Amino acid sequence: MSEFEQANLISWARHLARRGKLQDLFDPALQSMDQDQALLCITVAFLHLQRSPVKWPSIKEVVGMLSGDSEPPHLPIEFSPSPPSNLFKYRKKAR
Template sequence: MSEFERANLISWARQLAYNGRLLELVDPSIHSLDKDQALLCITIALLCLQRSPSKRSTMKEIVDMLSGEAEPPHLPFEFSPSPPSNFLFKSRKKARTNSCQNGEEEKKAAYIIS
């Protein structure tokens, strides 16, 4: 795997998922790791990255999986190699927009990709 692919967490996770090595996402300095819990959390995170929004789990389904009331689906599933284009990133640059509401000026901040 290239350094570029490792720099993108989602691409790295996808590659590890395809190779059955998801636990490599976990910081090796964590010594008291519950591997089953780590795999559950990683799998649930990957559920949120599926290409089709209709295939993503609802918050209720996620809570049920975390509480043990439901089983997560098995890998593999398709998840995006990068966040959607309309995803707002926190950046050093800040775009500000102004809007009027009830005669008062309201400042809104949106983060942009730098």
């Protein structure tokens, strides 16, 4: 068994996020699942996997995102398959 096959759910989800394949987390047996709502829940969960706890949303913010009262979150850059190019330009200038 490969190291990837032995990985935990969070490692597997991170791997899929970086490849742009979050839908692979969905259980095919759940045919009546709202895929947009599932992606929203997964994205909110990723907000709490960021390295810096300062970036984590509060419970109030999470409830707002999930209820539709606030703007849906974007996948954090560290898990995104293609981070914005201007971020890399900024980092190069800062060095």
